[in-house]
Amino acid sequence: MRRFEYHEPASLDEASALLVRHGADASLLAGGTDLLVEIKEHLRWPQHVVNVKKIPGLAALEYDERNGLRFGALVTARAIETAAVVRARYAGLAQAARELGSIQVRHRATVVGNICRASPSADTLPPLIADGASVRIHGPAGGRTVALEDFFTGPGRTVLAPGELVTEVVVPPPAPRTGKHYIKHGRRKAMELATVGVAVALTLERDACRDIRIALGAVAPTPIRARAAEAALRGRALDGGTIAAAARTAMGECRPISNVRGSAEYRREMVGVLVARAIERAREGAG
Amino acid sequence: MSRVGSSIVGTSVKRTDVIGKVTGTARYAGDVKLAGMLHGKMKRSTIAHANIRRIDASRALALPGVKAVLTHENVPRVLHYGAPHPRSISVTCDQYILDRKVRYWGEGVAAVAATSEEIAEEALDLIEVEYEPLPAVFTVEAAQAPGAPQIHETAYAGNVLFKPVVVTRGDVAQGFAEADLVIEGEYETGRPTPAYMEPNVCVCQWDNTGKLTVWVSTQAAFMVRGILAEVLGLPLTRVRVLVDHMGGGFGAKQDLFQHEFLCALLAKETRHPVRMEYTRGETFVGGRSRHPCKIWLKQGFKRDGTIVAREARTVFDSGAYGSHGPGVTIVGTTALTSLYRCENVRLEGRCVYTNAPIAGAFRGYGVVQTYYALDIQMDEAAERLGMDPVELKLKNAVREGDMAPSDHPLVGHGLEDCIRRGAAEVGWAALRQRPREQAGTLRRGWGMGCEMHGSSAYPGIKEQGNAIVKMNEDGTAVLLTGAAGLGTGAHTALAQIVAEELGLAFDAVSVVHGDTDIVPWDIGAFASHTTFMVGRAAQMAAAEVKRQLLQRAGEQLEVAAEDLEVRDGVIAVRGVAGRRITVRECMGPKLGIPAANLVGNGTYTPTKSYSFAAHFVEVQVDIATGQIDVLQVIPVHEVGKVVHPIAAAGQIEGGIQQGIGHTLTEDYVIDPATGRSLNAGFVDYKMPLSLDMPPIRTILLETAPDPGGPYGAKGIGEDPIIAIGPAIANAVHDAIGVRFRHFPITPEQVLAALKEKAGAAA
Amino acid sequence: MKRIVEVTINGERHELALEPYRSLLDVLRNDVGLTGTKKGCDVGDCGACTVLLDGKPVNSCLVLGVEVGGSEILTIEGLQRGPERLHPLQDAFMRHGAAQCGFCTPGFLMMASALLDENPAPTEEEIRFGIAGNICRCTGYTKIVAAIQAAARDKAEGKA
Numbered sequence A: 001m002r003r004f005e006y007h008e009p010a011s012l013d014e015a016s017a018l019l020v021r022h023g024a025d026a027s028l029l030a031g032g033t034d035l036l037v038e039i040k041e042h043l044r045w046p047q048h049v050v051n052v053k054k055i056p057g058l059a060a061l062e063y064d065e066r067n068g069l070r071f072g073a074l075v076t077a078r079a080i081e082t083a084a085v086v087r088a089r090y091a092g093l094a095q096a097a098r099e100l101g102s103i104q105v106r107h108r109a110t111v112v113g114n115i116c117r118a119s120p121s122a123d124t125l126p127p128l129i130a131d132g133a134s135v136r137i138h139g140p141a142g143g144r145t146v147a148l149e150d151f152f153t154g155p156g157r158t159v160l161a162p163g164e165l166v167t168e169v170v171v172p173p174p175a176p177r178t179g180k181h182y183i184k185h186g187r188r189k190a191m192e193l194a195t196v197g198v199a200v201a202l203t204l205e206r207d208a209c210r211d212i213r214i215a216l217g218a219v220a221p222t223p224i225r226a227r228a229a230e231a232a233l234r235g236r237a238l239d240g241g242t243i244a245a246a247a248r249t250a251m252g253e254c255r256p257i258s259n260v261r262g263s264a265e266y267r268r269e270m271v272g273v274l275v276a277r278a279i280e281r282a283r284e285g286a287g
Numbered sequence B: 001m002s003r004v005g006s007s008i009v010g011t012s013v014k015r016t017d018v019i020g021k022v023t024g025t026a027r028y029a030g031d032v033k034l035a036g037m038l039h040g041k042m043k044r045s046t047i048a049h050a051n052i053r054r055i056d057a058s059r060a061l062a063l064p065g066v067k068a069v070l071t072h073e074n075v076p077r078v079l080h081y082g083a084p085h086p087r088s089i090s091v092t093c094d095q096y097i098l099d100r101k102v103r104y105w106g107e108g109v110a111a112v113a114a115t116s117e118e119i120a121e122e123a124l125d126l127i128e129v130e131y132e133p134l135p136a137v138f139t140v141e142a143a144q145a146p147g148a149p150q151i152h153e154t155a156y157a158g159n160v161l162f163k164p165v166v167v168t169r170g171d172v173a174q175g176f177a178e179a180d181l182v183i184e185g186e187y188e189t190g191r192p193t194p195a196y197m198e199p200n201v202c203v204c205q206w207d208n209t210g211k212l213t214v215w216v217s218t219q220a221a222f223m224v225r226g227i228l229a230e231v232l233g234l235p236l237t238r239v240r241v242l243v244d245h246m247g248g249g250f251g252a253k254q255d256l257f258q259h260e261f262l263c264a265l266l267a268k269e270t271r272h273p274v275r276m277e278y279t280r281g282e283t284f285v286g287g288r289s290r291h292p293c294k295i296w297l298k299q300g301f302k303r304d305g306t307i308v309a310r311e312a313r314t315v316f317d318s319g320a321y322g323s324h325g326p327g328v329t330i331v332g333t334t335a336l337t338s339l340y341r342c343e344n345v346r347l348e349g350r351c352v353y354t355n356a357p358i359a360g361a362f363r364g365y366g367v368v369q370t371y372y373a374l375d376i377q378m379d380e381a382a383e384r385l386g387m388d389p390v391e392l393k394l395k396n397a398v399r400e401g402d403m404a405p406s407d408h409p410l411v412g413h414g415l416e417d418c419i420r421r422g423a424a425e426v427g428w429a430a431l432r433q434r435p436r437e438q439a440g441t442l443r444r445g446w447g448m449g450c451e452m453h454g455s456s457a458y459p460g461i462k463e464q465g466n467a468i469v470k471m472n473e474d475g476t477a478v479l480l481t482g483a484a485g486l487g488t489g490a491h492t493a494l495a496q497i498v499a500e501e502l503g504l505a506f507d508a509v510s511v512v513h514g515d516t517d518i519v520p521w522d523i524g525a526f527a528s529h530t531t532f533m534v535g536r537a538a539q540m541a542a543a544e545v546k547r548q549l550l551q552r553a554g555e556q557l558e559v560a561a562e563d564l565e566v567r568d569g570v571i572a573v574r575g576v577a578g579r580r581i582t583v584r585e586c587m588g589p590k591l592g593i594p595a596a597n598l599v600g601n602g603t604y605t606p607t608k609s610y611s612f613a614a615h616f617v618e619v620q621v622d623i624a625t626g627q628i629d630v631l632q633v634i635p636v637h638e639v640g641k642v643v644h645p646i647a648a649a650g651q652i653e654g655g656i657q658q659g660i661g662h663t664l665t666e667d668y669v670i671d672p673a674t675g676r677s678l679n680a681g682f683v684d685y686k687m688p689l690s691l692d693m694p695p696i697r698t699i700l701l702e703t704a705p706d707p708g709g710p711y712g713a714k715g716i717g718e719d720p721i722i723a724i725g726p727a728i729a730n731a732v733h734d735a736i737g738v739r740f741r742h743f744p745i746t747p748e749q750v751l752a753a754l755k756e757k758a759g760a761a762a
Numbered sequence C: 001m002k003r004i005v006e007v008t009i010n011g012e013r014h015e016l017a018l019e020p021y022r023s024l025l026d027v028l029r030n031d032v033g034l035t036g037t038k039k040g041c042d043v044g045d046c047g048a049c050t051v052l053l054d055g056k057p058v059n060s061c062l063v064l065g066v067e068v069g070g071s072e073i074l075t076i077e078g079l080q081r082g083p084e085r086l087h088p089l090q091d092a093f094m095r096h097g098a099a100q101c102g103f104c105t106p107g108f109l110m111m112a113s114a115l116l117d118e119n120p121a122p123t124e125e126e127i128r129f130g131i132a133g134n135i136c137r138c139t140g141y142t143k144i145v146a147a148i149q150a151a152a153r154d155k156a157e158g159k160a
C-alpha cells in the first residue's frame, strides 16, 4: 500500500474539519473495502485517511411504521442483509446487499460507503432509489437532506461539498401491497460487479399498478430511474403486454457503455429482459 | 510387478503433507522472513513494443530506504531459456533478465530493493523511462503479415518461432476422395490463465562463501537452479533452491519470470536477503497464459461413420516470448493424429510471436485447444451423418495397438471403456429421446467430450525420474525425491508406492523433498508424469532396498534371500510358518554390530503412457439472457491404477473447474490497440466459484493399466481439463441447436447466434 | 507515524507499534509472524486472508492494522483446539481431500468455522453461498463442501 497519515476523529465536526483542511488529499474510511482497494491499485493516493469508525451515533439501524428505515453510516451491508425488517419490507435492498461482494466484504463494507463511492454499478443504489431513499448530510454549514436519486452527478461523483459527509440513510415505509425486487446481472452467481442492475418497487391497487419505481444500475454514468417506463405502467393493469412495453421503454432510457464486462448493446438488451422479470417478481411480492 | 491384495496403493491414506496446510504451519516461499530482509518490486512497461531510449534511476535511488535499482544497464546480458528444460526442443532461448527492448505491455524494465514494500513501490514511480515506440502486433495474422515488426531476432523466420511441425500419415487426398461426407471448420480458443492462488514469489540470500539460496514457488526446482547458475555464472554447488510447499502452478510455474534473477541480483548488490512477491495483477500481467489458438480442421467420413481423412492447420499465439511455444505446438498438433482413429492424416502446426502477454505451459499443453476442435467436429459429423455422437465416437475411438501421437502403440481399450461406462451411467440413449422444453426461457442439453493425454513429455523430452530410498535402523524408510509438491498429493502417492513395495506400513515411510542440495535430480513436476515416472523410480529404489534388506534378513535367518517375503513390516520365510523376523529387528543394531546403511537408488527413463476420459455434461441455457449454466458433470477417467482415490478425484474435479471456466467465463483480455491488460484481477477474470460449480460425479476406471507405470498407474493431472470443454459446447448445441467453435462462449454470443438462427429460419 | 495498538490474537495479548498503512494481513504475517494467513490477491477478491475479527469473518487485507485495537482476532494458527486436537473442520478437510496445494485452505477453514458457528447445520446451498468469497483453484470445491458438511455432522453428533 502507499503511505498515508491516519486520523480518527471523535466527532462529525472534527471529521468535517479534517476534510476541509486536507481537501482533495483526504479520503474517508468507513468499511475500507473500496478505499483500500483503490489505494492498493493506485487509483487513489490520499495523503490523509480519515477513519470515521470512532464517531459515536453512526451505527444505528431502526425501523418504525411511520418513518420507515433509518441506518447510520457505519451500518454494514451484512447487517442490512440479515436484518429481519429489511428482508420483510425492503426485499430489493436485502437482495442487493446479499449480492455485494462476499460475506467477508459485507462484514466490513457499509451501505453509506457504497453510496458515497458512487459507482454506477453499485448494488445497493438501485433498490434504495426505487424505495425513495434519501441521505442525511453533515457539513461545515450544517445538515441537509438529499433524495438519493439526486445525489449522484457522475461516476464517482456526488453532490457532496468539501467537508461534507453522509451520516444516515432514510427509507420511507412501504405502502400496503407493495412488492420489491432486485436483479443483478453478471456472469457468475457471486463476487460480481453488476453488468446491469434492475430494482423495482411497485404498489398494487386492485389489479392495477398504483405506483412504481424502476431504478437501473450500470447502464448510465449514475444509477437512473426509468421514468418513462414507470409512467407507462402507473395506473395500468400489469400484464404481459404492458410489462413488455414498459421494458422496451426502459431500454430506450438507459445509456450504457461497452467495456470488458459487456457491450452497450447487450446491456441494453438485458435491461429489457430484466426489467420485465423484476416487475413480475415484484408483483408476486405485492400479493 | 503388481501384486495381488495390494493394500496401500489404491487406498486414500491420510495425506502426510496436509496437516501443515490445515493448521497454517506449512511453509510457502512467501512465508520466509529473514533478518534484514529487503523488499523487491519490479517496474513494468506501459507500452507493448518499444526500445528503451533512456532509463534514469537517480531519483529512485535518492528516496530514503531504497537500497538498489537494477535496469538493463547494470544486469548481466545473457540470452537464456525462459522455461529451462535442458536444451529441449519444447522451449526457446530468447530472453534476457532485462533487455533494452520491451515486447509486451507490462514487461519488467527495472527492479528496486527497499526497506519496505511501500518505499519500493514509491521508488518505481521515480524511475524515468523514455521509450522509442515500435509498431506492435497483437494477433497471429498481424504478426505474419508482410512488413510486420520483427519481435525477436532469434526467431525461425519473421515472427514464426520455430520450423512449423508437419505430421503426415497415409494419403490424405486419397482419403478425402473416398469420403461420403467432408466437414471443414475453423475453431478459436481464448486466453485463459492458470490463476494459481499463490502469486509468484521468491526470497534470495547469499552467504559469505558466495553461495546463493533461493526459496521459490516453482514446479521445477532443479531447472531454476540450473538456469540461475548458468545466467549468473555460478557452479551448481553455489546455488541451492528450496521449495517446501507451493500454492499451485498448473504448468505455468515451470518458467522463470524475471523476478527470480532480479531478486538474486538485488540480494547480491545490497548484501541483504530480498523477497520479491508478485501482486495478483502481476501474476496476470507477467505470468503465463494458455496459448490462444486458431485451428482449421477438415475431416472426411464414410457413411457408416468411419473417418477416412483428417487435415488440420494450427496456429498458436505465443505472445511476446517463446516459453513452451514449440512444445505446446508440437504436442497440440500431433495430438490430432489420435483420439479418433484415422489412417490418412496431414497436420501442420506453427507458433507465432506477438506483442501479447506471454503464453506458456498450462495443464493440457496444446491439447486443450486441438481436442476442443476435434471433438466438436465429431459431434457435428454425427449430426450430419444422422448418428448418435456416442456411437460415432465409440466407433472411431483409438484402441489397443493404434499408433499414439508419440508414435508407439497404445495399450488397452481405455477410451472405449470410458465412453461406454459414461453412456450407461447417464442413460444416454434415453436422454437422446427425451421431450424438449418449449415454454419459458430455459433450455437444457446434454453433451459428451473425449480426450486422451500422455504421461511424460516423451518424445519431446527423454525424461528421467529419480528416487532414493534409505532404511532407518528402526525399520522405517525415507524416500528422497526431487518431485515438487504442487498440491496434487504426489508425495503421498510416492510414499504409498514405496511402502507397498517394501511391505511397510504407510506411516513407516517419510518423504524428503524440496532441497536441491539433498534430493536426487528431478526434471520438475509437469506433463502428468510424477506418479507415473517418479513413482516408478521410487518403486525401483524401494525394490533395490528390499533386495538388500532381504539379503540381510537371509543372513540373520540363515535362509536364501529369494525364499523371503516382506509384508506389514515382517519378513517371513515363504511357506514356512514361524520363521520370521520384523524389519525393525532385521535393521536394528545387534551387540557390537551397527545398523546397516541400506540405500536404494532408482532411475527410470520412461516412454509414455496414455490416460483416457469421457465427460458427460448437462447444461442449461437461458435464451433470453444467453447465460449458460453447467448443471452436472459425470467424468469417467481410465487411469490404469488408482493410487489414491480421493486425490485422483480431486485432480479431476479441479480440472473440471478450470475447464468450465475456460469454456464459459475465463479470458484474459488485452486492449486490441495497445496490448494493455484489461482484466488482471479476480473480479474481471472470472473463474467459476463455489456457487457456479455443478455437482461432479467422478468415475475412475482401471481397465488399461500401463506396464510402464508403477502397478500400472498412469497420469491424471492434465486429462480432466481437456474433455470438459467440447462436452459443454456439444451440450449447448443439444440445448439450443447452435454450434459454437470457440471458447469462451459468452452470453452475448449466445444471443447473437440465436438471433441469427431465428433469422435464417424465418 | 507509528501507532500503538493493543490486540488479542489467538487468545494472546499483543502490543504492536504499527504504521497506519499496513493491512492487518501484513501485520499478522510480518509483524506477528503468523504466516498461516495467506495473501492471494490483497484486494478482497479471494478470501485467502480470512480471519475472524471479534468473531466475524473478514478479509484481513482490507482491514488496517491500526483499526483493530481492543479487538480479538482468530487466525488459522488459533483454530486448533489443543496441541494434538484439531478443529473438526481441520480433521474433515484432511479426510476429504479438501486441501490440495493448501494455499486457500486457511481462509476456507476460517470462513467455514464462522459459518458453522452461525448455522450449525447448513444445507449444501448455504455452504456454497457462505464460501462464495473464497477462491480455490485446485479442488473444484466439491471436496471442500463435502468436508464442511462432514464437520457439521461430526459436531452435531458430538464426535468432535
Ligand code: FES
Residues within 6 Å of the ligand: C038, C039, C040, C041, C042, C043, C044, C045, C046, C047, C048, C049, C050, C059, C060, C061, C062
Ligand atoms: S488476499 Fe485478502 S481477499 Fe485475497
Ligand code: FES
Residues within 6 Å of the ligand: B197, B247, B248, B487, C098, C099, C100, C101, C102, C103, C104, C105, C135, C136, C137, C138, C139
Ligand atoms: S487447494 Fe489450491 S487453491 Fe485451494
